[in-house]
Amino acid sequence: MSERAREPEDLARLFVERANSGDVEGLVALYEPDAVLAVAGGGQVQGSAHIREFYASLLAEGRQFTPGTVRPALRKGNLALTSTVLTEGNATAEVARRQPDGSWRWLIDQPRVVPPGP
Known part of the structure; x- marks a missing residue:
């Protein structure tokens, strides 16, 4: 079983680790089953x-991801x-929820979050 995020700030680190190792199932496990993910072009996908x-x-x-600076969760x-x-001048924003197991x-x-420039 993959490591679980013990704190909401752990999610970003786990994302980079799993994405860079090609672990699709590990990435999906970071999301609730009915989660919503924004995608390029203003669209979104929903569900596992x-x-x-x-x-x-x-x-x-073959894209690789660079860790950014994780901000303290609100x-x-x-x-x-x-x-x-x-690092490329953009930022992410996510809503996380504590699961029954903590x-x-x-x-x-x-x-x-930041739209591409002209």
Whole structure:
């Protein structure tokens, strides 16, 4: 079984580790089963099956991910707003939820907050 996020801030580190090792199932495990993920062009995918398809396609391109600067999570009960400042001048924003076992998983993921410049 893959390592679980013990704190919401762990999700970003686990994402980079799993993506760079080509672990699609490990990436899907970071999300709740009905999570929503924003994708290029203003679209979104929802649910484990669609998130799996998206990451399988993305990782097939051989892309590598660089860790950014993980910001402290903003918490309210079992919810947390997570974010990472990326080296290429962008940032991520996600909503994570504490699971019954105490681990954290993303419910909403916006991997590119800053729109591309002209």
